[in-house]
Amino acid sequence: TQLLEQSPQFLSIQEGENLTVYCNSSSVFSSLQWYRQEPGEGPVLLVTVVTGGEVKKLKRLTFQFGDARKDSSLHITAAQPGDTGLYLCAGRRGAQKLVFGQGTRLTINP
Amino acid sequence: SQTIHQWPATLVQPVGSPLSLECTVEGTSNPNLYWYRQAAGRGLQLLFYSVGIGQISSEVPQNLSASRPQDRQFILSSKKLLLSDSGFYLCAWSPGSYNQPQHFGDGTRLSIL
Numbered sequence: 001t002q003l004l005e006q007s008p009q010f011l012s013i014q015e016g017e018n019l020t021v022y023c024n025s026s027s028v029f030s031s032l033q034w035y036r037q038e039p040g041e042g043p044v045l046l047v048t049v050v051t052g053g054e055v056k057k058l059k060r061l062t063f064q065f066g067d068a069r070k071d072s073s074l075h076i077t078a079a080q081p082g083d084t085g086l087y088l089c090a091g092r093r094g095a096q097k098l099v100f101g102q103g104t105r106l107t108i109n110p
Numbered sequence: 111s112q113t114i115h116q117w118p119a120t121l122v123q124p125v126g127s128p129l130s131l132e133c134t135v136e137g138t139s140n141p142n143l144y145w146y147r148q149a150a151g152r153g154l155q156l157l158f159y160s161v162g163i164g165q166i167s168s169e170v171p172q173n174l175s176a177s178r179p180q181d182r183q184f185i186l187s188s189k190k191l192l193l194s195d196s197g198f199y200l201c202a203w204s205p206g207s208y209n210q211p212q213h214f215g216d217g218t219r220l221s222i223l
Contacts, residue, residue, distance in 0.1 A: 005130075006153075031209050042116075042200050042214030050209070055134060086151060090212075093123075100153040 003027060004091055004099035014109050016078055020088055021104045024071045028034035032065055033098065034073045039087040079108045112137035116201045116215035124178060124223050129174075129188040130220050133201030136182065141203040144212060145176055145183040148198045161206065196222045 007022045021033070031050045034045035036079045047056050049065035049072060060083075062075040076083055084107050090098040113136045123129060135141050144162050146154040154170045158176035166176050174191050177185045185200060198219055202212040 004153075013165075033211050035214075040217070040219070042202075042216050043212060045211050048211050075201060088153060090154075092209060097159065100151040103151065105151055 003099045004073050004089060004101035006070065006087075006089060008104060010107075012109065013079060013082055017075050019079055019106070021074045021076075021106070022071070023073070023089035023091075023101050025092070026070065027093070028069050029093065029099075030069070031092045032069070033087050033090045033092075034063055034074055035044065035088040036074070037088060039102075043086075043088055045092045074084060079106075081108045084108050090095040112203070112213070114201060114203055114213060114215040116218055118218060119150065119216065120187065120219045120221075122221045122223060124189055125193055127191050129186070129191050129195070129220070131186040131199055131220075133184040133215055134182055135188075138203070138205065139181060140206045142206055142210075142212075143178060144202040144204075145186050146190075146200040146202065148200060148217075150198070154200065158186070172220075189190045191222050193222050196220055 005024045031048055033048045034046045036046055037043040047063045052067045054065045060077045060093045064073050087104045089101045093099055113166055116133050144159045145157045147157055150155050158166055160166050160178045163178055163181055174188050198217050200217045201215040204210045204212045
């Protein structure tokens, strides 16, 4: 059973379009993190959200933590080919451990 | 600034051979350290984590073991590799305080023949 469900698993869109990726769970997390990973490299942290309802922006990326701290979304405006990658959400359970979703493979076509 | 190093970047090993992957962190002290395995293009599975020297917590039963001989060194080992041990192995660290993000190395691609 996947504790964190990401959707969609695969997404291919044209440059300039908008998109939203979802990360859902039935469990409450003390915080949630989003990472982007390029092939053959480790994930790179994009953002951490901690408070229910929190919204954070990173240039064209907008991250939101659900009010109940069970879900999160990542919205990209005017996607660019450089946004291509594997997007992973990870929820914190306990003091040290993260639980990862299965990832969303995003491809932005020029 | 803090940096994390993993090596080797790629490794091809025969079935039944031993394994040693090393991870070191620089620029911080008393970090939490983690080993993950990632299936191709998918999410990460936590294998081991450590909150201090000699302290190892195992998340899943498997053919692997981990050790932390020094504060900023984390080693993933196996005595006899199986075909199913193939994968992408990632080391990560986080500050020892609560609710801190994890930062990843560049990973080791392990292929078992």
